[in-house]
Amino acid sequence: MGESGIGARVQRVEDRRFITGKGNYTDDINRPGQLHAHFVRSPHAHARIRSVGIAEAQAAPGVVAVYTGNDLRKFVPTSDDLEESPIGDLICGWLIHSKNGEPMKAGSHPAIARDTVRHVGDQVAVVIAETKRQARDAAELVEVDYEVLDAVADPLKARASGAPQVHDVATGNLVYEWELGDKAKTDEAFRNAHHVTKLNIVNNRLVPNAMEPRAAIGDYDPGTGVFTLYVTSQNPHVARLVLSAFVGIAPENKLRVIAPDVGGGFGSKIFIYAEEVVCLWAARRLARPVKWNADRSEAFLTDAHGRDHVTDAELAMDEKGKILGLRVHTTANMGAYLSTFASAVPTYLYATLLSGQYDIPAIHAEVDAVYTHTAPVDAYRGAGRPEATFVVERLVEVAAREMGIDPASFRKRNFVKKFPHQTPVIMSYDIGDYAASLNKALELIDYKGVGKRKREALKRGKLLGVGLSAYIEACGIAPSKAVGSLGAGVGLWESAEVRVNPVGTVEVLTGSHSHGQGHETTFAQLVCDRLGIPLDQVSIVHGDTDKVQFGMGTYGSRSGAVGMSAISKALDKVVAKAKKVASHLLEAAEADIEFKDGKFTVAGTDKSLDWSAVSLGAYVAHGFPSDEIEPGLKEGAFYDPVNFTFPAGCHVCECEIDLETGKTEVVNWVAVDDFGVIINPMIVEGQVHGGIAQGVGQALLEGCVYDEAGQLVTGSFNDYAMPRADDLPNFQVDVTVTPCPSNPLGIKGCGEAGAIAAPAALVNAITDALGHEDITMPATPQRVWRALQKSKMPAAAE
Amino acid sequence: MPSITITVNGREVTSEVEPRTLLVEFLREQLRLTGTHVGCDTSQCGACVVHVGGRAVKSCTTLAVQCDQAEVTTIEGLARDGVLHPMQEAFREHHGLQCGYCTPGMIMAAVDIVNRHGMPDEKTVREELDGNLCRCTGYHNIVKAILAAAEKMQGAGQPIAAE
Amino acid sequence: MYPFNYHRPTSVRQASALLGKSEDARLLAGGHSLLPMMKQRLAQPSDLIDLGLVEGLRGIELKGRTLQIGAMMTHAEVAASDVVREAIPALAELVASIGDPHVRHRGTIGGSVANNDPNADYPAACLALEATIVTNRRRIDADEFFVDMFETALEPGEIITKIQFPVPRRAGYAKFRNPASRYPLVGVFLAKRGGTVRAAVTGAATCVFRCKEVEDALNARFAPKSLDGVTVPTDGLNSDMHAGADYRAHLIVVMAKRAASAA
Structure with a gap:
């Protein structure tokens, strides 16, 4: 079927309902007799709860119930016996072991805080009323007596002695101290190096901000004993498994989870969240459906955030620019609780990709995962792989510049050329042609004409820069045996x-x-x-x-x-x-x-x-x-996949910096990706566009900021800059194809590539324009303006 | 409670509303027109854009009582007699949507852009989308769709207003 | 949003009477500053007095060398007005850049001026153009009107009915937007009338203000080049995560140059 089969640009069948307003998102669903929940949230980053006064709220118009964390402990929804027997806390489903063999230190994660709040927005109580407005009105009447404690939001400060402790179980706020690779061999490579490039890298914290805020409706049928959860989820079965097996809401045969139309996820809707637990639990207790939907402000406070790494990285080269070794130390901010898959992100989704597209004989990576008094951090589009790509692609770019080698040539010199290729960090690359995508990208951006364009731009008061990012990702997650051996609680x-x-x-x-x-x-x-x-x-x-x-x-x-x-x-x-x-x-x-x-x-x-x-x-x-x-x-x-898949490609960004204001404009973007076999090129291109936009967002605009006291400074779109249409150019998207040998369709996956590739390409372009490396993401106009003060200005062309 | 009469998608509705009811709440909760979405609480995302009196407005920043005697068009009222509006068609044809959540507001804003500008250039379209956030598409195909629809709306010589 | 009483008067007189009845009553014009505040529960008016049906608050006309704009004229209407575009094109451009299209469809000149948001565009135009804010009781010079952050010379019960702008010989506006909110981090409106130049700066401090350094430089000669080497002191300028005071001071000069070349 040429017109609608594999490879055809078929218009989407789901579009008709979305363009006519007939989508069916969780908040569009209303159940008969439904009540509305509003959560009372902590205004403090860290505090002991002395008491929660609910009497006044309970008496407010329309209020049906007010519950606190201790109520959740006293009631098993599935049991007729209402004796004390707590439902479980939320879990993290991937067990990471520290290098000393100890399992990670996971603090308890109750759906509603019992004695301590650990980040601004932590749940303290829930008010359930006949209408949404009544619930919100009454929530203001809940009186919480807090003993405010010192808080720490910065992951490096959290490791300092005397820092406020987030969980008693994690001494020094250390969740795990993990390593991957061969330390001795890597040290040896550095001893033999002709040149070493060092970078200190901050991978900025991001707020996913899917346009549909999270929502949930808990429903319970007393006749059959069946619970139904309508929820904004990327994986309803995993939600059911966790809610049954760990939280103990109901056995799986009595719990139905429906994820209807979901308005974007980007990772943030993988996880099992407190509000879903509470809505289900309360539905049984009140024998009426309970609905909750988040305001954007709540989303900023409570959706799992992404990234937030601080990294020291070094790359060792011989005199010809051949890479000998890579050494990485990363501190990963996990936030106040370990979210559902959080522990895997800065370890197996990150360090395993540190070889990039390159043949690197020795790699050693150390990752310290740290609790802070901030919202939990978990997978966000790319999850670990954007962080790895940023480390590798910044390092190779800077190494090439320092050694006076053209960055494209430097990359080609070090590319993996023979497949399969076993990296020193677990992964076995099955197939690829990295030079093909790089060459095509250079041609599309007119790499040879860069010098001329730089001179022309300068006449207009602009500094032009070009940056590359030759990324690789491990997708098609994942062989169950492999992830099982690495600590995953489920097969994939x-x-x-x-x-x-x-x-x-x-x-x-x-x-x-x-x-x-x-x-x-x-x-x-x-x-x-x-x-x-x-x-x-x-x-x-x-x-x-x-x-x-x-x-x-x-x-x-x-x-x-x-x-x-x-x-x-x-x-x-x-x-x-x-x-x-x-x-x-x-x-x-x-x-x-x-x-x-x-x-x-x-x-x-x-x-x-x-x-x-x-x-x-x-x-x-x-x-x-x-x-x-x-x-x-x-x-x-x-x-069950037999291997990960390895989408790879090359993105090139061309940007112009306004010398007077420091504002960076992306003027051209080329993406040449190898996703293997493509089913629908139109949809794949759309995925790439969206990924690049999020990557540009990370590099130029978006940065989630907490102050010293753990207050969220960027709590709305007023302060958290989302990419808008006029922040972005049109994208030139092209492909090269090496079919994936490990699955029957030859598909590698395309959803995250843009977000993985883009930040390094853009920062490499900015630093190319600036002539130095001293800039951190997001490269806001102010930061670039300050960086410009350190740049040696090229002479204006005649 | 004040009583208001609003013509929504060509149908007159009279209803009592609490003054603090936002237009979007009235549309979604009272009329069950759930095509209009809420994506933020600070009047910035544009998921809630509808037309009031033929102009694009944020229904999350408009009180229902302010719309007494007004004509409101939502995404549900854009197609006529089962025939999609050219802007709806263009969004589908050019893959201008992914998750669909920003789409109703985006399409209503896009129709308004073409109503005001006729045949805008790409730069104008991008600037005019200042009040609409999309997290999925990177805007590339949205811009393409709007430009294509503008051409069709011009070419058709039809009344381009939704109202 | 907290509950409130809603009123929809049809005359300024009725509106003023309603305003006088309650200490916590607020006027509702376009609502694009007030309603977001109320949604966040940061404002709790007892009564909202909707000016939507009030007569006599609309219209745009040029009377001699004075441009007069009714308080309830929306940004979209002002920006699209041929009268405004011909009389003071820089004003039309400023208005066309406020917020986004949907905001411009609802937001009004009267509401914006009365709100005196330190990041709003209109106050810069009013101050630079020596506008007169006309109320149901009196006429107030822009110099006297903008007192401090969200604070104006308006008294209880006083309602803006129109704004009058003397037509300048030259005027220009340039702003640098906050990447997140899109409000001006710094906006500079320049106006030359008679022999003198006025430079009003918004977004940079707690209230719109005139920038002496820029005015002095441009009074010597009204040209972008006159601003080469000019520096603005950082005293009193805002400093936040988006822009430190030094960056804002720098941007004032850059935006002044751009406004001068646009003028």
Whole structure:
């Protein structure tokens, strides 16, 4: 099916509901008899709760209940016995061990604080009322008596002796002290180095800010004992698993989680949050549905943030600019609690990518994860890989400049050229052609013309700079065996079920979840391609644990490589079964049945049946040899990847700095990515655009700032600069293709590439323009203006 | 409680509202027109943009009582007789949306841009999108969609106002 | 938002009477400063008096050498007005750059001037152009009107009805936006009338102010070059995460140059 199969620019089938206002987001859902929750949140970064006075709030108009953290301990929703037996706290699902072998120190993470609040916005109580306004009005009547304690927001200060302690269990606020790679070998490489490049890098904290704020509705049916949670989630099954097995809300067979249309995630909606727990718990207790939706202000305070690393990094080279070794020490700010997958981000999603696209013989990375009195930090678009890419791509750029080698040549000299390639940091790169994407990118940006453009820009009062970023990521997360050995609490396979209806239309149930990625289109394209049926005869079903048996959800650019591979496997089984049915209907040997373009034919004859006839035949089932063919046409599959996938490519940014104001304008952007096989180029390009925008945001605009007392300074769009249309250029997006050998479709994944590649490209461009390396992200006009004072100005061209 | 009469998407509605009810709350909670979204609480994101009296406004920064006797058009009222507005078509054709959350406000803002500018250039479109945030698309395809729709709306010579 | 009583008078007289009845009553014009404050529960008026239907607060006209704009004229209306564009193009440009299109559809000149947000654009134009703020009771010179952050010379019960701008010989406006809020970090409005230049700066301090250093330089000769080497003291300038006082001082001179070349 050329028009709607693999590789076609098919318009999205989900768009009609979104462009007509018929989307169905969590806050659009209302349940009969529904109540509304409003959370009382801590105004302090660190305080002991002496008491919570709820009497006045309880008496306020419309209020049904007010609960505190201790109430959560005293009640098991699934039990008829209301004796003391606490429901569990929130968990972190990835166990990291320190280099001394000790398991990470995870402090308790209650859904509502019991005795101590640990960041501004921490839940202290919940007010549940008939209307949203009544709940909010009454929340102001809750009287909390705080004993305010000293707080620490800066991860380096949190490690200093005498720093305020976030959790008693984590002495010195240290969650873990982890390492990867060969220290002795790396030290040796540095001893033999001709040149060493050193950088101190701050990877700024970001607020994900999906445009749809988080929301949840807890519902409970006393007749069946079934809980239903409607929630803004990227992975409803993982939410159900955690809420059942760890929080203890209900056994899985009594808990249904529905993630309807979700307005963007970028990682922030992977995690299981306190508000969801409370809405479910309260729904049972009050026997009425309980709804909560976050204000943007609450999102700033309580959504898991991203990045926030402080890194010292060194790169060792021989006299020809060949890289000998890399040494990295990173302090990662985890915030006040370990969010669901937080521990994996600065370790296995970060240090394992420190080899970049380069053949580096020795790498040693140390990561200290640190508690602070700030919102939890977890995966945000790219998750660890943007941080790794920023370290590597800043280092190689600076190393090249210091050694007087053209940065593009320096990169080419050090690229991995033979595959498979085992890096010193776990990963085994399966395939790629890094020079191909770099060369194409240089051509598209007109790299040779840079000098001329610099001179022209200077005449206009602008400093022009060009920066490269040759990134690699590990996606298709992930082989269950591999992640299991590294501490993951779950396997990271994906599931799919293909249900063929008697008339030949198809429903595909997938454990992936679409919240902007367009799965309803791309997944259907695969089905069209394989079964030869039109797009409108395929429906993709996702986001409901009652419909889809199990799934691991969408993050880490995994839905194409892993989710679609599961669908592909299920389709193989469906086709095999259909061939059996066809052989019976066509009275031919199964081995003689060929299936192509939606038609079953008997080899060497003109006997054929189309897809719908065989589908119908499968359900009519008249005269099937019952020991050989079961009626029906429905198959499921679980796909467990055999390796990570390794999307890679090269982004080049050209920027101009206004000499008078320090304002940086991105004037051109080239992205040449290798995502392997592409299902829908239109959607892939859209993913790249959005990723770059977030990367430009990190590099130029966005920075989440806490003050010394742990107050969030950038608590709204007034102070947290989001990329707007006029902050960005048009992007030139192109690809090179090396099909991924480790999955049946050859897909590598594309969702995070832009966010991973972009910050280094832009900062390399700015520092190229400035002529020195002294700038930190976000490179705001003020920072660039200050940096300009240290620049030696090139002479204006005549 | 004051009583107000508003014509929403061509239908007259009379209702009692608490004065502190925002237009977006009235639309979403009272009329169940949930296409109009709320993406922030500081009047900056533009997810809530609707047309009041033919002009794009933030329904999160307008009281329902201020709209008494006014004509309001929301995303649900943009298509006529099942035929999509050229701006809706263009967003789909040029992949100007991903998660869809900012889309209703973005499309209402985009129609307003073309209503005021006719055939704007790219720079104008980008500047005029100052009040609408999108986290998914990087704006590239939104800008493309608006420029394409503007051309179609001009070419069609049709009344371009949604109202 | 806290509850309040809502009023929709049709005359200035009624509005003024309502305003006098309660200490915590507030006028509602475009609402794009007040309603966000109320949504955050940072303002709690007992009564909102909506000026939307009040007669006599609209219209734009040029009377001799004076441009007169009704208090309830929206930014979009002022920016699109041929009268304004011809009389004081720099004013039209300033207004066209306020907030975003949706804000400009609701926000009004009267509301903006009465609010006196230290980061607002309009006060810079009023101060530089020597505007007269006309109320239901009196006429107030811009020099007297803008007192301090969110504070004006308006008295209880007083309502702005129109603003009058003398038409200058030359005028120009340039601003540098806060990357997050898009309000001016620094905005400079220059106006030359008769032989003198007035330079009003917004965004840089707690209240709009005239910048002597810029005025002195431009009084010598009204040209961007006159500002070469001019420095502005940092005393009294705001310092925050987006811009330190020294950066703002620097930007004042840069924006003044750009305003001068636009004028």
